[in-house]
Amino acid sequence: MTRRHPLGSAWTGVLLALPLLLFLAAAVAWPIAGLAARAFATNRGAAFGVVLAAGRYRTSLVNSLALSSAAAVVSVLLALWPSWVLARERFRGRDLLRTVISLPLTFSGVLVGFLMVVLLGRVGALPKAIGFLTGREAFVGAAYTFAGLFAAYLYFEVPRAVVTLESAFRRFPRELDMAARALGAGPLERLIKVALPAAAPALRSTLAVTFSASMGSFGVALILSRRFTVAPLEIYTEMTGFLNDEVAGALCLLLALATLVVDRLLSAGRR
């Protein structure tokens, strides 16, 4: 190909990637390394002990892990069929449906929290509708329970999973599918026996994407959380409420570490 300047071409690459390198170093690596250095330097990292000792901080980390794992698994399961249909079937209105489904991807967490309050709050639409139909309201204030928080996480994770899986299903070789069809397999059978095994790496990376997004999500819990606390919320409270920078820093690092480790484990072997 362009072998005219073999030495020059590698340098062109370095030059073009330099802004990215500088940006990552200055805006991501440097701040986080600084955070880690300070957290270990102050009182010999005592803040980590405080965070990891039984109590509110540790509970918030465990809650974040549990909620994010559950949201990732359930949203991938819920997204399987719709994403397969969107990738494989042609039908009128497909683009419209896909646009509607991808809309929540751009919502900030507070908006999702608000929508959940509209739907399941103390004067939510669903309780009112049920009350109108049956004479007795149900699910009043469900938005503020754990179930409501979980539903809110699904609200922005299912679209993320659908969109990610759809693109994986699209890249999936059509010939395999056609061979299975020729052998008499129905759509559901083809999904389970052919597509899913082939899509296993995509499934894992979708789990990673949804898990990471849930771990970082903050606005939903800010609106909905009452007794159930998550780590980003605790970081915010420590930082702005108690000006407790050491604990906030340690929580930040542990939250980021947990997210990165799970993300790497799930996407291992794909890069």
Next chain:
Amino acid sequence: MRALRRWPRRAGIAAVALLAVALATPIAITAAGAFSHADWYGERSEGAAVADAPALFSYVLETWGRALLRSAAVVAAVVPLALLIGAPAAWAFRRRPFPGSRLLESAALVPLAVPGVALAFALIQSAPGFPRFWLLVAGHLAYTVPLVVKSVGNAVETFDPRLEAVARSLGAGGWETARRVTLPLLLPALILSALLVFAVSWGEFNVSFLLATPLLQTFPAGLYATYTTNSFPVAAAATLVFLAPVVPALIAIQALGGEEFHRGLPA
């Protein structure tokens, strides 16, 4: 028999439609809230003047005009910067790989797995004297540059490197090849990336809320204030104001090739 064969297809389409309806229902209820008689909701803190849809929207624009402008300014800085940082690197990774370029490419995706609150806190702590606006922009870039690297990288892969080689062999220099061959071929991907960056940056809350000062609130942070202090009709109107630019962007993304959009998302 034929009908029996076809039921999974119909059921599948029904499942997609059901999902779309479930996701759209709370948005529809909220939209209805902004256009119904605000009087129905009784006494409200905003007063009786804010009683119909036009009054609701002008109240929102008056109260949050500053935050809207701030969000617009952040987005206006983030979109070109994300493209300038991400696109040349994405091209270099495919066409001019260098030692360590694979590592750098996967490092570019790492921020997506760093919780926004943690990055925001780290940014404040590391650069306390730095102008907040640019910290905000840096935080937004951390979550949008990876999208550009991915979607432009995918687009570079889809066109033949020989096109560039031919241009070079016909005597075009590096600049001319970039301007007349590479950039035109990448234009759709660049536009899609810009729309994607716009949509993500416009809705970003995790970083923005922590970095926001009272004078430097972005609109999603303003939404939080609205949700916690205003009545439902005002909150509903503010939500619609937030959605107003996002919906056209998403429709444009679909029209230009939703598939590319999907490939750009972290997978």
